[in-house]
Amino acid sequence: xxxxxxxxxxxxxxxxxxxxxxxxxxxxxxxxxxxxxxxxxxxxxxxxxxxxxxxxxxxxxxxxxxxxxxxxxxxxxxxxxxxxxxxxxxxxxxxxxxxxxxxxxxxxxxxxxxxxxxxxxxx
Amino acid sequence: xxxxxxxxxxxxxxxxxxxxxxxxxxxxxxxxxxxxxxxxxxxxxxxxxxxxxxxxxxxxxxxxxxxxxxxxxxxxxxxxxxxxxxxxxxxxxxxxxxxxxxxxxxxxxxxxxxxxxxxxxxxxxxxxxxxxxxxxxxxxxxx
Ligand SMILES: Nc1ncnc2c1ncn2[C@@H]1O[C@H](COP(=O)(O)OP(=O)(O)O)[C@@H](O)[C@H]1O
Ligand SMILES: [Mg+2]
Numbered sequence: 070x071x072x073x074x075x076x077x078x079x080x081x082x083x084x085x086x087x088x089x090x091x092x093x094x095x096x097x098x099x100x101x102x103x104x105x106x107x108x109x110x111x112x113x114x115x116x117x118x119x120x121x122x123x124x125x126x127x128x129x130x131x132x133x134x135x136x137x138x139x140x141x142x143x144x145x146x147x148x149x150x151x152x153x154x155x156x157x158x159x160x161x162x163x164x165x166x167x168x169x170x171x172x173x174x175x176x177x178x179x180x181x182x183x184x185x186x187x188x189x190x191x192x
Numbered sequence: 193x194x195x196x197x198x199x200x201x202x203x204x205x206x207x208x209x210x211x212x213x214x215x216x217x218x219x220x221x222x223x224x225x226x227x228x229x230x231x232x233x234x235x236x237x238x239x240x241x242x243x244x245x246x247x248x249x250x251x252x253x254x255x256x257x258x259x260x261x262x263x264x265x266x267x268x269x270x271x272x273x274x275x276x277x278x279x280x281x282x283x284x285x286x287x288x289x290x291x292x293x294x295x296x297x298x299x300x301x302x303x304x305x306x307x308x309x310x311x312x313x314x315x316x317x318x319x320x321x322x323x324x325x326x327x328x329x330x331x332x333x334x335x
Contacts, residue, residue: 072236090243092205094296122230125304129296153230158285160307161300 072100079111079143086119089127097130102137110143118149127154128161193221197259203248203273205241211257211271212236216227218259220265222330230329232267233310238301239324245292247275247322265330274321281314 070093073084079106081104087096101137105113117123133144197218201207215236216229224232235258245257258270279283284291285306290299305312309326316322 077247088209090205090208090237091245092208098296122237124234124241126241126299127299128300131300133296157207157234157300157304161298189270 082114084116088122091126094126114146116148123154195261199257203244203253211240223332224330235305235308243273247273265332270325272323277318278316279318315328
């Protein structure tokens with residue numbers, strides 16, 4: 070698992086690669102949070118293009134970042150989500166609330182409604 | 193094809209990858225589709241993670257994984273721990289139910305297992321441990 074975090078102004082981009090399971094979750098979380106904790110983040114973009122595996126521990130990482138961003142008033146975008154991972158996201162109810170757009174470059178770009186997502190998680 | 197594999201390993205998180213890779217390699221003998229293989233990999237990862245995170249609460253314990261295949265293309269995997277056990281299995285299997293929300297668990301593990309495998313059976317005795325048995329039919333055509 071590798072995470073490349075890049076910051077441009079108030080936008081943080083994290084490019085994930087490899088397998089996201091419970092074992093990898095800690096380092097992914099730490100890498101992203103070290104940037105979020107500096108504050109002033111309007112948008113976090115998670116790029117899943119090179120993620121070869123993700124289970125529900127990865128969902129936990131995504132949900133956790135949502136909640137953290139919410140406190141800062143920021144939003145989260147999931148970018149280039151592979152089909153397999155999309156299926157798990159869909160199971161967690163993300164896509165019932167999601168505005169899904171595919172750009173001209175065939176990339177899948179997803180904006181998730183933070184409020185609804187969180188209330189579902191905290192049931 | 194008739195085959196059997198048994199593995200025992202410590203409840204440390206780096207073994208999650210080892211277990212799902214071994215199970216998938218074993219299952220691949222049945223020539224499953226890429227999708228079926230990924231389903232097994234994910235479901236095994238969920239069950240092994242649960243044994244580590246919930247069963248043993250990140251303490252050291254032994255996790256057992258048994259895989260078998262039969263001549264009709266059915267794959268069976270049994271993952272067991274001797275950890276804390278589950279008092280209410282029905283509740284534990286509800287989507288979004290988790291006893292570890294603070295650790296960024298989502299309560300979707302059992303839901304993922306049920307969605308990706310053909311059958312999922314959970315047996316558990318509080319204080320004694322938990323056993324998860326799952327099956328998956330490989331869509332192979334026998335001539
Ligand atoms: N092997 C196990 N030993 C003890 N408790 C377990 C085990 N597996 C699952 N559980 C219980 O079932 C709940 C739901 O599991 P799961 O659906 O995988 O969600 P999560 O792992 O995100 O909590 C867990 O929170 C835990 O209380
Ligand atoms: Mg779980």
